[in-house]
Amino acid sequence: MAGPRNISVNEASRPVLPRHAKLKYDDTRKVWVILAPERVLAPDEIAVEVLQLCDGQRSVGDLSDQLAVKYAAPREAILADVIVMLQDLADKGFLTEIREKT
Amino acid sequence: MSDVLPIIPPDASDSLAVLEGSRSTAETFGIPLAVLLEITHRCPLQCPYCSNPVELDRSGKELTTDEWKKVLSELAEIGVLQVHFSGGEPTARKDLVELVKHASDVGLYTNLITSAVLLTRERLSELADAGLCHVQISFQGIEGGLADRVAGYKGGHRKKLEVAKWTRELDLPLTVNAVMHRQNLHQLPDIIQMSVDLDADRLEVANVQYYGWALKNRAALMPTVEQLDETTRIVEEASERLKGRLTIDYVMPDYYALRPKKCMGGWGRQFFNISPAGKVLPCHAAESITGLDFESVRSNHSIAWIWQNSDAFNRYRGTGWMKEPCKSCEFREIDFGGCRCQAFALTGDAANTDPACALSPLHETIFKQAEREAEGETNRFLYRNFAGGTLESGNDA
Numbered sequence: 001m002a003g004p005r006n007i008s009v010n011e012a013s014r015p016v017l018p019r020h021a022k023l024k025y026d027d028t029r030k031v032w033v034i035l036a037p038e039r040v041l042a043p044d045e046i047a048v049e050v051l052q053l054c055d056g057q058r059s060v061g062d063l064s065d066q067l068a069v070k071y072a073a074p075r076e077a078i079l080a081d082v083i084v085m086l087q088d089l090a091d092k093g094f095l096t097e098i099r100e101k102t
Numbered sequence: 103m104s105d106v107l108p109i110i111p112p113d114a115s116d117s118l119a120v121l122e123g124s125r126s127t128a129e130t131f132g133i134p135l136a137v138l139l140e141i142t143h144r145c146p147l148q149c150p151y152c153s154n155p156v157e158l159d160r161s162g163k164e165l166t167t168d169e170w171k172k173v174l175s176e177l178a179e180i181g182v183l184q185v186h187f188s189g190g191e192p193t194a195r196k197d198l199v200e201l202v203k204h205a206s207d208v209g210l211y212t213n214l215i216t217s218a219v220l221l222t223r224e225r226l227s228e229l230a231d232a233g234l235c236h237v238q239i240s241f242q243g244i245e246g247g248l249a250d251r252v253a254g255y256k257g258g259h260r261k262k263l264e265v266a267k268w269t270r271e272l273d274l275p276l277t278v279n280a281v282m283h284r285q286n287l288h289q290l291p292d293i294i295q296m297s298v299d300l301d302a303d304r305l306e307v308a309n310v311q312y313y314g315w316a317l318k319n320r321a322a323l324m325p326t327v328e329q330l331d332e333t334t335r336i337v338e339e340a341s342e343r344l345k346g347r348l349t350i351d352y353v354m355p356d357y358y359a360l361r362p363k364k365c366m367g368g369w370g371r372q373f374f375n376i377s378p379a380g381k382v383l384p385c386h387a388a389e390s391i392t393g394l395d396f397e398s399v400r401s402n403h404s405i406a407w408i409w410q411n412s413d414a415f416n417r418y419r420g421t422g423w424m425k426e427p428c429k430s431c432e433f434r435e436i437d438f439g440g441c442r443c444q445a446f447a448l449t450g451d452a453a454n455t456d457p458a459c460a461l462s463p464l465h466e467t468i469f470k471q472a473e474r475e476a477e478g479e480t481n482r483f484l485y486r487n488f489a490g491g492t493l494e495s496g497n498d499a
Contacts, residue, residue, distance in 0.1 A: 020235050020275040022211060028133065028181025035183055035211035037236040037275055037304060038351075040135045091346050093275075093303055 007097050009060060009087045011079065014098045016056035021094040023051050036094055047089075050082055056098040060086065133406065136184040137177055138375035140386065141170060141201070145191035147217050148254030148485035148492075149242065151281060151316035151323060154190060155389045158488050159378040165399070167197040171204045173376060173399050178208040180406045188215040190378065199228045206233025213238060215279075218265035219258045226265065230272045237269045238277040238306075244292040252286065254485045254494075266300045277304040283323035285481060287333055294340045298348055305348055307337055309355035313387045313443050315486045322483055326476040330358055356458040357472045361433065362440025363458070369418040369442055374409060382408045384415055387443040391452045418442050423453055427461045 009015065017023060022035045023043075032048045034041040043051060053063040064082050068075035089095040143158040165173070177185065185205055192198055193216055205212045213236045214229065226237075239262055243249030249259035269276045278297040282290065290307065297305040309330075310316050310323050325333075334354075341350045356363050366373045366385045375386050380399040383389065389396065394417065397408045409415060417423060421434050428439040439445070440456025448457045449464060457464040483494040 018275070019273060022235070024183070024209070026181070026183060033183065035235070037213060037238075037277060038136075040183055093346075093349070 007090050007095070009083050009090055009095075009097075011059065011061040011064075011083075013060045013086075014056055014058065015054045015060065015086055015090070015095050016098060017051065017054060017094065018096045023048070034094060041094070046081075047085055050085060051089075054086075054095070133181040133409065134372050134374060135182065136186065136373075137182050138186045138188055138373075138386065139170075139173075139192075140188050140190060140375060140377050141165075141192050141198075142195050142378050143190040143488075144194040145189055145217065145486075146194070146219055146255055147191065147258065148487055149252060149281070149315075150254075150319040150483035150485055151283065151310045152486040153311075153314065153316075153386055154486070155387065156314050156318070156490070157389070158190075160488065163379040164195075165378065165380045167200060169380065169399070170197075170201050173380075173405070174201065174205045174210060175208050176399075176405050178205075178210050180404075182210065184211040184213065186213040186215050191217050191220060193218075193220045193225070199225070199232050202229055202234050203232035211235050216240070216265075217253070217258070218262045219255060221265050221268075223268045226268050226274075227272055230274055234274065236277065237274050238279050239266055239269070240279045240281065241293065241296070242281070243286045244289040244296060248286060248289070252483070254483075263300070266302070270301045275304075276300065276302040277306060278302045279306045279308065281308050281310055282325075282333065283310045284325040284329065284476060284478065285323065287325055287329045290333060290336050291340075294336070294344075294348075294350070298344065302348060304351065306351045306353070307333070308351075308353040309333075311353075311355065311441075311444075312357065313441075313447055314390055315484070315491070317447055318484050318491065320472075321475040321480050324357070324472050324476045325355065327358055327473070329476075330355065356440070356444075356456075357469065359458055360460040361458075362437050362456040364437045365441035365444075365456070368438040370409070370415040371419070371438075374415075382412070384418075385443065388414070390443050391446045394452075418452065425453055425455075428455050431461065 024033055026033045031042055064079040067078050142164055143154050202212050212234050214234055215238045218239045242252040246259040250256050280293045312320050337352045370384050375383050381396040383396055394414045396414050397412045428434050440458050442452040445454045445456045446452035455462040457468045484491040
C-alpha cells in the first residue's frame, strides 16, 4: 500500500523517496534530477547529498550525525536545515517515510 | 494531447529548482525532457474532442515492438528523461508491458495515459512490476449517464473507478484527467471530490482545445463565458483548500482569452511527440497543417537530427517566420504567436497570428461565433472513429 502522506518530518523519521519520485544523474545535462509525474526537479548539491542518504533505514537524526561529521559542522544546525528541506519535499508529495507496522 | 502536455510546474523553492523551461531547453533547442509517445490510434472510446488527428493511423501502419524499443533506447541515449505512453488507447497494444519494461531498463521514467477501460488488475500489476511510475486516467464526468455518453462507451465510467482504485492499491501515483466542456462543467465540484476520494495526487482540469475532432464538435462543446468564470472560481477555491493533498493543474480554453497560449512552449522548443506510424511531430495536432513534411523514425535520420534539423521543426521555430502583427509584437517571444495548428485551422495559414490573440484581425469574429455556439443550439456529438466520425443519434435539442 502507498506510503503515508502529509508526513511531518522530525529527528526520528526514516524518510525515503516514494516509488514515483526517482533521483537520477542526468548525464546529458550534467545535473541531478528528481523525476516525478509531469515534473522534473533539479535539487541543489546539498539536497542531493541528503536525499542519497534517505534510504528508509537511516533516521533524520542518523543522517544529520553523518553530515555533521563529514562537514565538521554543528549537528543541531544541520538537523534543522535537513528537516526544513525534507519537509518541503514531503509537502510537495516527493517524500514518504517508513513506519513500523502496527 | 492538449491535456497531457509536460506541465511547467508553477513554483520552485530554494533547494528544488525546476528544470523545465530553464537551463535545458530554451534558446538552444536541447532535447526535451519529456516525450509523448502515441503508440496507437486504436481506442474503444469515441470522445468527440479526441486530440488525435481526424485522419487516424490504422493498426497496419503502427511501429512494431522492436521499432518502439529502438525508439525508447534512442530517446534515453539523447537525454530524454520521461516518456508518456499514450494513444489512442495505449493498452490496446498487446506489447505495452514489454515496452514499459524496456523503457525502465534504459532508465526512462514512464507515465501511462489511459482511458483504463481495457485494463485488468493483473495487467496493471504487470505494468507496475515492469517499472511503470505513474498512471493518468481520463474521466468524462462524475456518473455513468453523462460520462459514458461523452465517451460513447457503455460501462466505461464504472470501470475507470475500479481501475483508479487498483492503481492506488498497487502503490502507483494517480492523476485524474478531466476534459471539461459545456456539457459537463456543472460536474466540476464533484469531479474534484471524486479525485480526493480516489486518493489521486493530481487532477488536470483541462478545458477542450478546439482542433481536429473538437473543432468539428465545437458547437456542442463550447462553454459560456459565465461557465468559465465559475470554473476558474471553483478551481481557485479547491486548489487553496486542498493544498498538499491534491494538486490541480488547470488548462483554460483559449477562445475567451485576450492573449494566446504559448502552445507547446513554442514550436520545436521543448516538446515533440511520436505518432503511431513513427512520425516525429512538434505537437500531436501538427499533421493537421498541410504542406509540412514530417520525418519518421523509420527514415535514415536519427531522432536528434530530426529535432534539430528537419524542415518541419525549423519552419515555425523562433520568430523569423512571423508576419504582422506578430513580427513587431512585444510579446512575440512570450507566446510565439500562439498555436500554429489553430492558426491554420481557423485562417488557412499556420504563419498567421493565432486568432485566440486579441491582436488577430479575426479574433472578434471568432469570439462572437464561440459565444453564439455556447448558447447551445446543439448538444449532439460527432463521435471519433476510423470512419471519419459518426453522428450521435437522438440527442438534439
